Amino acid sequence: MSTHANLERRRQAIYGWLLLSPALVLLSAFAFYPSIATLWTSLFSRGTRRRPVEYVGFENYSDLFADPTFWLVVKNNLMYAGVTIPVSMGIALAMALWANGKIRARGFVRTAYFTPTVLPMIAAANLWLFFYTPGLGVLDQIGSVFGLPSVNWLGQPETALWAIIIVTIWKEAGFFMIFYLAALQTIPEELKEAADIEGASRWTYTRRIVLPLLMPTTLFIAVNALINSVKLIDHLFILTKGGPSDASKLLLYYIWEMAFAFFDAPSAAAMTVMVIVVLAIIAAIKFSYLDKRTHYQ
Amino acid sequence: MKSLTNFMDSFGAILLAIIWIAPLLFAFWAATHSTSDAVNLNLLSPWTLENFRVAWAGAPWLKYFLNTFMLVTIILIGQFFLTTLAGFAFAQLTFRGKDFVFILVLMQLFILPEVLIVENYAMVSRLGLFDTILGVGMPYMASAFGIFLMRQAFKGVPIELHEAARIEGCGLLGILWRVYVPLAKPTYLAYALVSVSTHWNNFLWPLIVTNSPDTRPLTVGLSIFGAPENGVDISIISAATMMSVAPLLIAFLIFQRQFVQAFLRAGIK
Secondary structure, eight states: OHHHHHHHHHHHHHHHHHHHHHHHHHHIIIIIHHHHHHHHHTTBOOOOSSSOOOBOTTHHHHHHHTOHHHHHHHHHHHHHHHHHHHHHHHHHHHHHHHHHSSOTTHHHHHHHHHGGGGSOHHHHHHHHHHHHSTTTSHHHHHHHHTTOOOOOTTTSHHHHHHHHHHHHHHHHHHHHHHHHHHHHHTSOHHHHHHHHHTTOOHHHHIIIIIHHHTHHHHHHHHHHHHHHHHHOOHHHHHHTTTOSTTTTOOHHHHHHHHHHTSOOHHHHHHHHHHHHHHHHHHHHHIIIIIHHHSOOO | OHHHHHHHHHHHHHHHHHHHHHHHHHHHHHHTSOHHHHHTTOTTSOOOSHHHHHHHHTTTHHHHHHHHHHHHHHHHHHHHHHHHHHHHHHHHOOOTTHHHHHHHHHHTTTSOGGGGHHHHHHHHHHTTOTTSHHHHHHHHHSOHHHHHHHHHHHHTSOHHHHHHHHHTTOOHHHHIIIIIHHHTHHHHHHHHHHHHHHHHHOOHHHHHHOOSTTTOOHHHHHHHHTOGGGOOOHHHHHHHHHHHHHHHHHHHHHSHHHHHHHHHHHHHO
16 A cells, blocks of 8 residues: 555656646746856956956946946836836726726726727837827927927936836726726625715725725735836837936846847846846745735635 | 716716827827828828828738737747646646745746846857747746646646546546646636737847847837838828737727736736
């Protein structure tokens, strides 16, 4: 009997590793190995024809820390995250509350909110180009009706990042709405009735009952939004290319530029390592802390 | 009072909906009118398909469409194959080291392929896959997200069905194929919709790995077509944009409910 159990256990182990192996090979080639290789590359100098590649320790990192452009890009990305995350989540919540309520034209409203989600970021950027173009763009046309001067939204450092932020919010909010909408539909009808009997105002009901019940969803969306604030940079290629004078440059775009425009792989690697560390911290917080704390229903 | 708040709600919701859909409507307007009429928002100006004709002639769109189609298909086949096997191993088999490997896989949820572009580019070149559609698709096939999703789906299958199939003399792979896969159909559908719409829209990685019209997907083709160096005007860019989003947009409008369900199923589980 025990040999039979042993045999079964061994059979399961062999099958288990066999079934996992194709996925593990690809994950090793395109996730694990590249992560380690990035760390490795970041510790070596950039080889030139005259000077071969050599170990430089943390020099690439200290060079980055001494580079004002790097700090500007970090500041831009923090701003990008700090504005897009709360604003798109707030709009998503409002959209969900409306799309879940008894309003007119609900089908149209839901579709309109969600549609930007299915468009490629590149296409979204092209659509917004028509809004932002100075002189010809829709925003300038509207402004000229009120006698406002023409503004080059994408071409001046004060507004370029904001123009980028608005496109991201437009793209994200409808996607996040879906998750709020699903969560709202699980809130029992009786809670609303009880609140009505108690004479609670709609504001009180929303703030004291709905928002706490949406807490797990809010955290789930927040983690997604945080990751997106690193990932969503495609529109930079169309709208600003990070300019003018780096005013709208974001980290991933800067990594791309370092590696594929300036051919400075070690600096790109050092920046990648820092981004991975930040993402790993988010992951650790998510898995260890949030998953335990938020499911209290 | 109550009807007033109702009215205000409807008003706010519809106003926001109009603002949200406006960029798309303006692009549609610009695509179907001559540039000067589009820019002046001349509401009485005649409609035209001329922009679409010019845009279509300006780049190998058919090739781009086919490339994108090939790309999403290859990725989806690879994902289905790899995530089914790995998801099953994680869900139904017990062996030493499983939990450790599972945590490694979950880490890939956060270390995005997008962040590793430099080393992945080196890897793809080493494998001789630079400027091939397979090279664009490969890093996405062993998706941690997909593995996680399939594991959850397979965990929900009652163990009695597994046992029954085994007593009937079915091998492990037979059980996977005849019992688990059919029961996970809704999850496959949801995953397919999310995967196709993600990779149809993907840009940065294909931009890096492709270098010719023979492999370039739509998004990269569109960005090159619209580049300011090419001096294409706004109506023609709008026409090209409408063209390239049309298939996914039309599919979305038809299968809206399934799309929304798919994103939910993929996100919440």
